[in-house]
Amino acid sequence: MKFGVIKFPGSNCDQDAYYTVKDVLGQPVEYLWHGDSDLKAVDCVIVPGGFSYGDYLRCGAIARFSPAMIATHEFAAKGGLVLGICNGFQVLCESHLLPGALVRNDGQKFVCKQIHLRTENTDTPFTGALSPGQIIQVPIAHGEGKYVCDEAVLAELDAANRILFRYCDADGTRTETSNPNGSTDDIAGIASANFNVLGLMPHPERAADPALGSADGRAIFESLLKFWH
């Protein structure tokens, strides 16, 4: 399964994603330059974390109109697999590949720490290697990670099981303190209506190798391989 990782000016998790695909999963991977519309025939596009275009105007607002993202939009519309992590999630929301938006954390601070996620739907290309309700530990590192959407969108996401991950504590309970940024309904990651696009604020690619403190995030990548083969 061939992966592509987009590099925007200001991306800083592109190498983490590249490393995870190449060295942890042992799969072919290419960088995709933001200024090119050629997606190099990849099977999955990863929109990485960072501060694309300096996060000017709004996080993800400028990246949306880059040639690589316009090509990714077409790729996703044809059913292509797209994984947006952190800034990548913000880019996917700005691109309208996912509904809603990410705004400033309730606490006003950039939060960088390990958190826990509860797997809410395992019947997707991104979560098939996880078990229902499985708790995974992965890091977050963001200042604008509070997911917001209107009530109609929230009801639709919930009814269609498109909320794939919610913040929780180590035993899976959702509490006020387990939500690190004030996200609506403890949402950490959502999928598109066809489940071929996932956006999430936490960083599974930074938790895919035991040397990094947790390998729990690897299951998201293993799910993609399981789905593909």
Place this chain on the structure above:
Amino acid sequence: MAQVKVYITLKPSLLDAQGKVVQGALHQLGYEGVEQVRIGKYIEMTVADGPQRDAHIMEMCEKLLANLVIEDYRYEVIE
């Protein structure tokens, strides 16, 4: 050319956490009558005149300058 001023604010339905913190600081300074502090963005630009000018300003706001999921915008044109 016309000078255009665009004001972008978070939708009233969204909590403006930044505005809330600033309002708290103002109260602490003794300005207790201050309410509804909202922090937004202000953009200045010049735009070519023509019959499509206002349509183009609105298009720019809706496509790029504001995200209508979370923000409202308004603008003024100084002829």
